[in-house]
Amino acid sequence: MCGFLGEFSFNNSDLTNSVLFDSLLELSKLRGPDSTEVIREDDFQLGFNRLAILDISENGNQPKQSVSKRYTVVFNGEIYNYKALQKRYQLKNLQSTSDTEILIHLLDKFGIDKTISMLNGMFAIAIVDNSNKTVSLARDFAGIKPLFYGISKKGIVFASQFNQIFKHPWQKGVLKLRPEIMKEYFGFGFMHAPNTIYENIFQVKPGELLEFSNEGQLIKKSQITFSKYVSKRNKKGLKMTYNAVLKKAVYKQLASDVPLASFLSGGVDSPLITAVAKVSKKDIEAFTFGIDHVKFDESKKAVGYAKHLQIAHTLEKVDESEIVSHVEEHFKYFSEPFGDYSSVPTYVITKKARKSHTVMLSGDGGDELFFGYPRMLDVLNKRQWFLVPFFIRKPLIAILNKLNIINTWAPYSYRTLGEWIKSKQQYILPNILNSFFEKDVFSKEVNDLFKISNINSKKKLLHWLRWNEFYGHMQRVLIKVDRASMGNSLEVRVPFLDKDSIKYAWDNIPLQLNDHNDLKKVLKDNLAMYYPKKIVQAQKKGFSVPIEEWLRNDLKENVQEYISQKPFYGEDHINIVKVKRFVSDFFDRKHNNGWGVWHIYAWQKWAYNHVLKNTSND
Template sequence: MCGFVGMWKDAGIDRGDMEQIKRMNQILESRGPDDEGYFCGSRLCLGFKRLSIIDLEKGSQPLSYDNGRFQIVLNGEIYNYIELREELAEEGYRFSTHSDTEVVLALYHRYGEGAVTRLRGMFAFAIWDQQEEVLFCARDPFGIKPFYYVQSLETLIFGSEKKSLLECLDTKWELDQDSLQHYLTFQYVPEPKTMLQGVHILDAGCTLLKKAGAPARMKSYWRPEFAPTMESFSEKVKNIRRVMEDSVGIHMRSDVPVGCFLSGGIDSTIIVALAKAVHPGVKAFSVGFEHKGFSEISLARETAEFLKVDHYTKVITSEEFMKELPRIVWHMDEPLADPAAIPLYFVSREAKKHVKVVLSGEGSDEFFGGYNIYREPNSLRIFDKIPEWTKGALNQLSHKLPEGLRGKSFLYRGTTPMERRYVGNANIFSQQVKSKILRNFDEELYNEAITKVFYEEAATYDKITKMQYIDINTWLKGDILHKADRMSMANSLELRVPFLDKEVFKVAATLKTEDKVNGKVTKHALREAFKDILPPHVTMRKKLGFPVPISHWLRDEMHDWAKDLIRESQTDEYLIKAEVERMLESHRKGEIDFGRRIWTVLMFMLWHRTFLEGSKMFDRVTVG
């Protein structure tokens, strides 16, 4: 796990460009505190920060191949590199290191752009072919690792973090107001755009090819496809068990110690149980909050005792939470209003004291049907019998009912087509409420514009599978994996996600709807696959997410801080702050729980303060 930066210029690289690359690279210190390296060619400069995981002695980057013809910087891990290396060796390829990175270069030499389809892992990389003067870049199928870029007619600048690009370019950055409007609903900025105009992120499962005299060409090489089969349920359960044992096994490949995150849920428990089978000495890490009802530590401890693994815990106080928040926002790069990012930061910090790599359970819910909201199509079947004209009238009524009234949401969801209703796992601000707090609200900019293409691709799927498809293409990479990468890397910790594996998805894609959501039971087949090795308190536990006492703190410990931030924030150009203050006070009085909405606005304000107010860059001495 590492970080890289790069600069391409059609006109050629000069000495000043190399100095800029070095400044950009220093921003990535937490991603790679072990080593750094640079390369400068005719049109391209590369910088690299390394967190040493595999081939500690010879795995430095940028790495060259074929007598210097190829150069590569790679962030991530290729888990099938041993098998690929053996295959290439049989064809006559020779290697000077034991790293997975050199295997990628040899594979590119052998297969060209098609090499990326052979990789099993998480990655973002850039390969420079000096002979052909071609830059080839790629991002893994699920978007586990990031790849930001800015391009003009003759220049392409790219890197693992957006803030490193901002350091390079002497530009007055403008906020992308479309992204802000979408952020308020999704609680993250939907890819491939970012919150700043002109800065993009390469889409998951895509490559980028750059040649002189032409703009970069983006091309998709992988898309998720669900294809339920007629295999028996028991056979599918066996396949899940087999592929997860295999995936965890290869995700344990490392030359440094590997641990696991452990919550009170089924996903992390499966990972810990399978990891222990590979390495009996594996350590597990958990965090919780001192606030009553917002800690899974006791459940995690019970699980750790059942599995007989060493267990390390951390209780987070509100004071620690607020103290670390500026650092967290700086590392996040983009505004992200998922409160679960904060405990993820703290558990990563705790784990780093003991290991350099952790396994985590991200991706299970999207693949196997784990979110409670996936039960919604079944609960809304009652509306299928209602005539369309009646639905229309009831829908209008749902809009007129007061906020917080019991049944308002159910009535709205039951009378609204899925394509308009479901835009992903989070839906913080409705169009109606956004119009009250945004100064430049665009009533023609609908949330469905983000998901429209994915609904078209998923047209033949059943409703629950459509929801999964939407989440894999939006929520998973925009929220879940964004915070996983940024919060682990903020602590120089490599986070690996065994559920998010191409082979695992192949098996998950064969499941029928009832294999995933069966009555009130989510992840039905996954639970069956591991019921013999999981503790009873985990096997049938309802999905809760990571509980964070944001709403409670905004009424008490964090209220004054939030009020000051709202008043001091230089975001009057975008937000009607009086309306935000009104929400805060209504929340404090207990009239309506506006916690998630307020937190979404506050995270944008903190991000704006960090990156756009005052100096060009937040104080790196404080947070870097």
């Protein structure tokens, strides 16, 4: 895993001087602490911070030029099928054993479009075509690795981190907040690609490939996506079981020239990944994080998994005070506004894991691909209400609730199913959020994400829900894990999001919720191949922390300082009086929305750590 920064000038504009460019590159040093190199040409410069995983010698360093010298590349991530591609196309005269080496040879052989379409992995790639004078930006199809870019009159700047873009001199004087994206952050806790909170700064979308000319034109745009609705199942894929698909995915992701282990929780996803990994790597080690809080600790169950697998197991047990003590530190490594408070324990566990390993396997993506969230069942059970016209539905729901015949207000409060589903992923309720941002609506991209039809068909609704989770909520999970782990120079791999695993889940998995309402049945069935039934069926507690307690006790003074006493960043676009009242009502116990308070707190901590740092008194 690595970090990069690049500039590509338009119309022979001057590039940033080397001292300033190098200081911006330094911002992503923790993403790649092992080496730093820069290539400078007349119309572009590329800088790279490397975390050495494959071929840890200098031969694996970047930026790299292809053999023909046509392409200059920086690449963050891993290409898991690089050995298969090397064998298939009989690539020779290689100067290293890294996956980047295979990438540059493929570019010479096939060009950019075809090469990117062949890749299976997690990646953010920038490619300068020295012949055509273009720059291309590509991101993996699941959005695992980040890629930001900013457009200005002088050129395009692209990087692994948001702060490397908004601090770039080409953005000086033109940096302007987008209130509708601010509103989305306060509601959802992150910025949905392709947007960011600033005008002219964007994210490459999952699976997207962009190509820009040296005159500043976007000359090509394509995207590998997974469809909202699947009408036909791919019978070809049914020849393989999911267990066979997952074994191949995990095997490919075990490639490493540095210490590798697996996270192991008490749930379903990471225990399955760990068990499958042991099939190919007998000496695989497991790492479990425990917290001294009975409501959230599931380390005993993880210990049971490890004992059954007979693997070396590290259990890091910490008390709440140690996690709280890392809150301030962890904000330094989130260079974009991010409001999921589980980022704190994620930062701590990756910090602990990095002491002995450089690469970890994770179970992220299992919930989104295999129907793991109870909110999906809730939508299925209540979807028919949204077929009733709103003017009839609203009084009917009120009467039925009053008579205790039903116990739901969702069909009363929301006109459409999409609006209700959108509210389920917001952590500040729509009516409160609208009082913060009275004139602003969500962006077209977010509205499109929650636009749904064909709710009559249970099958189509299930496929849509999975699509929505994949391109919505899962992106927040991936941001959390990437930023927290990279803050500790740790690479985290996610086998469930292997390209073949996603395709199999999308096309071939029978929709169990149709018949059984059993969340993640496919994964549970696979887990039962490796563990006793009594372990598999135990209830998962969830990876979380007592955020309400923290905010009202340990963090109260700091929260009040940053929200009530310091100038509020972007205050021209938000109703500060209502924001502060929302927070004070929380401390007065008029509501218990710790999530919402954290979103506001995290916004201010981000602003003062990354935007206002030079002007604050901190």
